[in-house]
Amino acid sequence: MNLFFHLGRYFLLIKRVFSKPEKMSVYMKQIVHEIDNIGISSLPIIAIISFFMGGVITIQSAFGFTSPLVPLYAVGFTVRESMLLEFCPTIVCLILAGKMGSNIASEIGSMRITEQIDALEIMGINSAGYLILPKILGGVLILPFLIAISMFLGIFGGYVMGVATHACTSYEYIYGIQAFFEPWKLYYSFTKVITFAFLITSISAYFGYYTHGGALEVGKSSTAAVVYSSILILIFNFLLTQLFLT
């Protein structure tokens, strides 16, 4: 019953979020602000993680491919497939669920307990739309770019580490990352990213918006936002993979 209560309330909130904005120009400014707040500020952590993960996958692959039947360009191929299909769209989004999710839930939750959301309502503003819509749109717009950068840096990190540690040659690696490339896999990856961006922002906003109590409850909302966003990312990852790859 509790699940249905939350589901019903979530969809009612989403309906309010997507109702007509009071003033588009104010919302546009908010969207740009959110792109910077939740997107651009995540770039350094994504860059570091992606670069080193690419490097580690390269070294692990080279270490594992001991058979002479497996060509060394398979290292580049493995890094590309890992980065494009799973690491960047899913694992990076899981990391972002922690960063963005707790940020969104605690920001909106704090506004709730300090009556700032009530103040918006009393002014005649649709508080759900004003606070949540820019976060959802900002997240959905910026995450694909962040993930594209993550993919590039992951593959680049693999190249740098592979060449530096002599795990493979530059030629083998570059040949590997171009081998057997199927463009539809990018479509699959970015569909996942857009779905996950919507899930992270909307679920986190939901938990923040319905915070009641004090600072302790804001902390609980942030935790719940991260936990439920992560679980739903995993579930939707499975569903989308089934849909695209079978």
Add this chain to the structure above:
Amino acid sequence: MIEIKNISKSFGERLVVDDVSFVFEQGKTNLIIGESGSGKTTIMKLMVGLHEIDKGEILYDGQNFPTLGVKDKQEVRKKIGMLFQGGALFDSQTLEENVRFPLDMFTEMSPEEKMERVNVCLEKVQLTGKNKLYPGELSGGMKKRAALARAIANEPQYLFCDEPNSGLDPKTSIVIDNLILSLTRELNITTIVITHDMNSVVEIGENVLYIYKGKPWWTGNGKDILKTTNPELLDFVFASGFMKEVYNAVKGK
């Protein structure tokens, strides 16, 4: 003018507001007073639609607010300014942005006109030149005054103030009271103030409703309250030793 007719509200089994009726007159400071937990803030939240009433009517110049649709409610709310107990200023915005916010959302003013209006509002609440400060950099009294500036920015017809003096020293309390009184007179608006502060009641209470255990218990003005014979109101008004001395002095004892 706002009129409430026989409004009631329960939370679960607990009846918090019990059949309250009152007329909040335009151009006057209307006070709701009562002990903590007597239902004052709930009445205010019912009036602005933050809670839904169980029964009764809330009439904004004849319009029954609870029965209005979402859009019509929003239209009424655009005419409301509210000063929250904690200020409820937007933490991420400067004082100037806070006061400008209702203007950005609901008016087609040019940036210059908005800035002029913001400066007028800040001057009214004696915060001239503090435009670029963030709420975190303000004292409690300054936050209340800033919130008042935001509440009047869009020239509201109805001004709600939830315990504007709580947590303030007597001197700052008097400043806030005088501001509320002068704004009410100047803008000819319907002002509703919730307070515990007896000084405020006497100074600015032109139309007072005393709530006792969720029920309307006494009505009158701030001066009449010192002459009351209502035992519950006497207990409330003269709860402190100082006020008892005042009472005895008034009675000539």
